[in-house]
Amino acid sequence: MSQPSLIIRDLHVTVGEKAILKGVNLTVNPGEKHALMGPNGSGKSTLSNALMGHPNYNITHGEVLFQGQNLLEMAPDERARAGMFLAFQYPMVIPGVKVFQFLRNMLQARRGADVPVREFRKILKDKMQLLEMKEEFVKRYLNEGFSGGEKKRHEILQMALLEPSLAILDETDSGLDVDALRIVCEGINAVSAQQPDMGVLIITHYQRMLNYITPDFVHVLFEGRIVKSGDKNLALQIEAEGYDAIEREVLASV
Amino acid sequence: MTETLTTHWMQAFDATRLPQHSEPEWLLKLRKQAFEVYLDMPEPPPPQRGLRRIPSLKVDELSALQPMADTESVEALLNQRLQSWLQTGQAFGGQTIAHNGQTLQTQLKAELEAQGAIFCSLHEALVQHPEQVQKYLGSVYPAIAGRELALNLAYWQTGYFLYLPRQCKLSLPLYALQSLSGSGSLFQRSLVVLEAGAELTLVHDAWSAGQAAARVSDVLEIQLGDGAVLNQLNLQQWEKSVHCHSYSQAQLGRDARYHVLNLASGSLYHYLQTGTGLAQKGAEARLLGLFVASGEQHFRQQSLQNHLSPHTVSHLQYHGVMRDQAYSFYNGMIYVAEAAQQTESNQLSKNLLLSEKARADAIPNLEILADDVQSGHGAAIGAIDRDQLFYLMSRGFGQTEAEALITEGFMEEVLLQFPDARLHAPVQQLLAIQMLQDQLAEAESEG
Numbered sequence: 097m098s099q100p101s102l103i104i105r106d107l108h109v110t111v112g113e114k115a116i117l118k119g120v121n122l123t124v125n126p127g128e129k130h131a132l133m134g135p136n137g138s139g140k141s142t143l144s145n146a147l148m149g150h151p152n153y154n155i156t157h158g159e160v161l162f163q164g165q166n167l168l169e170m171a172p173d174e175r176a177r178a179g180m181f182l183a184f185q186y187p188m189v190i191p192g193v194k195v196f197q198f199l200r201n202m203l204q205a206r207r208g209a210d211v212p213v214r215e216f217r218k219i220l221k222d223k224m225q226l227l228e229m230k231e232e233f234v235k236r237y238l239n240e241g242f243s244g245g246e247k248k249r250h251e252i253l254q255m256a257l258l259e260p261s262l263a264i265l266d267e268t269d270s271g272l273d274v275d276a277l278r279i280v281c282e283g284i285n286a287v288s289a290q291q292p293d294m295g296v297l298i299i300t301h302y303q304r305m306l307n308y309i310t311p312d313f314v315h316v317l318f319e320g321r322i323v324k325s326g327d328k329n330l331a332l333q334i335e336a337e338g339y340d341a342i343e344r345e346v347l348a349s350v
Numbered sequence: 351m352t353e354t355l356t357t358h359w360m361q362a363f364d365a366t367r368l369p370q371h372s373e374p375e376w377l378l379k380l381r382k383q384a385f386e387v388y389l390d391m392p393e394p395p396p397p398q399r400g401l402r403r404i405p406s407l408k409v410d411e412l413s414a415l416q417p418m419a420d421t422e423s424v425e426a427l428l429n430q431r432l433q434s435w436l437q438t439g440q441a442f443g444g445q446t447i448a449h450n451g452q453t454l455q456t457q458l459k460a461e462l463e464a465q466g467a468i469f470c471s472l473h474e475a476l477v478q479h480p481e482q483v484q485k486y487l488g489s490v491y492p493a494i495a496g497r498e499l500a501l502n503l504a505y506w507q508t509g510y511f512l513y514l515p516r517q518c519k520l521s522l523p524l525y526a527l528q529s530l531s532g533s534g535s536l537f538q539r540s541l542v543v544l545e546a547g548a549e550l551t552l553v554h555d556a557w558s559a560g561q562a563a564a565r566v567s568d569v570l571e572i573q574l575g576d577g578a579v580l581n582q583l584n585l586q587q588w589e590k591s592v593h594c595h596s597y598s599q600a601q602l603g604r605d606a607r608y609h610v611l612n613l614a615s616g617s618l619y620h621y622l623q624t625g626t627g628l629a630q631k632g633a634e635a636r637l638l639g640l641f642v643a644s645g646e647q648h649f650r651q652q653s654l655q656n657h658l659s660p661h662t663v664s665h666l667q668y669h670g671v672m673r674d675q676a677y678s679f680y681n682g683m684i685y686v687a688e689a690a691q692q693t694e695s696n697q698l699s700k701n702l703l704l705s706e707k708a709r710a711d712a713i714p715n716l717e718i719l720a721d722d723v724q725s726g727h728g729a730a731i732g733a734i735d736r737d738q739l740f741y742l743m744s745r746g747f748g749q750t751e752a753e754a755l756i757t758e759g760f761m762e763e764v765l766l767q768f769p770d771a772r773l774h775a776p777v778q779q780l781l782a783i784q785m786l787q788d789q790l791a792e793a794e795s796e797g
């Protein structure tokens with residue numbers, strides 16, 4: 097079997113003086129879908145930002161291997177070009193930058209080669225159809241005035257274009273209404289069907305996204321540690337009993 | 351004191367300029383009076399502690415610009431500049447080109463001339479249209495408007511006169527290039543008059559053909575009749591050793607529209623005053639600015655949005671990109687008179703600091719005497735946002751590329767508000783070249 101997409105060993109992360117991740121362990125093999133669930137403030141976005149290399153997140157201990165390479169030595173853009181992708185919980189607005197140019201330059205950076213405009217238009221059209229997006233969308237400015245749903249679709253559009261080998265989706269379901277949730281999830285499924293080796297880490301607060309995307313594993317993050325792992329039934333249990341039950345269970349076992 | 355300075359001025363000025371143009375009596379009188387005003391006005395107080403100041407133009411430091419040594423090569427250079435616009439597909443309806451105070455070319459398409467449009471050097475206008483010039487010269491900026499303005503009115507050597515009769519709508523933009531090389535002082539003054547209902551896009555370009563270490567005073571007086579529309583691109587790309595003081599002010603008639611984009615990347619010192627007088631109902635102004643500075647460049651922008659009548663609108667948005675040790679200081683005023691009810695005005699100054707040593711300050715001011723108005727101001731000064739940078743890098747853009755993209759977007763935000771979209775592409779090109787040059791210079795100085 098090929099080597100794991102991602103290995104996280106005993107990862108400790110601080111923001112400023114504050115310790116947020118306190119020893120996270122996780123392995124994602126190619127093609128596996130992992131769901132990471134946890135209450136607000138448990139450190140889910142911290143994990144995704146740290147994995148993508150945000151400079152505000154300090155790795156104080158631990159190791160992360162991406163396809164066997166030491167991820168922590170790489171700049172965020174190197175991680176991206178190597179095939180890591182993060183769909184942001186809160187995508188940034190960048191005024192004056194047109195979506196079309198942004199997406200084309202992004203794809204060129206990933207491929208390390210020029211993508212002629214005609215070819216790019218064709219690729220873009222296919223991917224946008226996948227996500228039921230209108231063509232006019234790319235004439236707009238990066239996330240400027242986008243609705244919550246448009247932002248998230250745009251994140252997944254980027255994933256579809258970049259064809260990463262590991263995708264981290266940070267609360268892609270938040271801010272989506274029922275229809276948008278279905279379209280986005282179907283889009284994610286379509287991308288992973290085209291790329292059966294893509295590992296996916298779905299970060300979510302609720303289980304509703306997992307109605308569309310069946311995870312192979314479910315993990316619960318609580319106060320900076322993964323305290324419980326299981327299969328998709330764990331997500332259903334959380335849905336039924338809430339995080340409180342898990343918290344009590346965890347606290348009782350210590 | 352007055353006597354000796356006046357003598358000095360008269361001698362220097364007469365020696366260099368007057369032989370070429372015999373000026374009417376009223377103008378000589380106007381010049382002399384303006385000079386008296388200059389002498390009577392107190393020198394500005396010394397700068398407050400810690401504040402850097404742009405040196406003012408002083409009469410005893412002025413000297414004549416050398417005449418062109420080699421007219422042909424200068425003309426070739428200027429044509430290059432003109433061609434750089436034409437390459438981007440931008441055709442002009444006419445142009446005036448001047449170098450070191452000498453007008454080399456004036457051209458206006460015959461059909462525009464037939465409509466009664468005038469576009470020529472100010473000196474030529476004095477001969478051909480003396481009443482018009484007499485009516486408008488000093489009408490927006492009289493000598494008493496300021497010390498340096500008075501000096502300009504006394505000393506101006508060059509400039510253009512642009513006049514559109516009623517309802518004359520020019521589909522093609524007009525282009526005015528002022529250029530210089532060598533050292534000395536250049537005083538230019540131009541008049542733009544649009545009668546009621548006239549419409550125009552004007553490119554006012556300042557660019558040095560070759561090495562230049564000059565003092566420049568550039569004054570633009572603009573009169574817009576009722577319902578007239580002027581889109582003006584105000585470029586300042588002098589060599590980075592020039593001291594430049596630019597003033598432009600528009601008086602707007604009823605329902606007139608004035609849109610100006612100030613784009614400055616040249617000069618060591620650049621003082622820029624932009625004003626708009628909204629004394630008639632329904633007048634609207636949009637003042638835009640893009641300031642790109644590097645090295646030791648020091649820019650100062652002053653603005654006035656003068657609301658004197660009801661239902662007037664003004665928006666100001668200035669963005670600066672500061673590299674190296676560059677410094678930018680913005681000081682703006684929104685004035686809303688008691689009578690100017692139901693007006694809308696705002697003012698936004700932002701600076702992106704691309705190096706640790708780059709600095710910017712902003713002082714927006716509001717003075718609002720009317721009670722039923724919408725008004726706002728804001729300022730933002732800072733380095734590139736780390737989260738924006740991270741977002742782009744997480745998509746595979748290298749740091750330099752990501753920074754460039756954010757910076758371009760920052761400028762694009764202002765540029766796209768300029769209503770004549772035909773000028774967007776050429777300005778993007780100018781900016782791209784400027785950014786590249788500054789980046790290279792920065793890389794070089796870092797070794």
Ligand SMILES: Nc1ncnc2c1ncn2[C@@H]1O[C@H](COP(=O)(O)OP(=O)(O)O)[C@@H](O)[C@H]1O
Nearest residue numbers: 111116134135136137138139140141142143152
């Ligand atoms: N950039 C930051 N600055 C300060 N505190 C932060 C930052 N990012 C996260 N935190 C803190 O870290 C904790 C975990 O946050 P986060 O990772 O966003 O949680 P989640 O995504 O699970 O809701 C919270 O207490 C939050 O306040």
Ligand SMILES: [Mg+2]
Nearest residue numbers: 140141185267
């Ligand atoms: Mg989060």
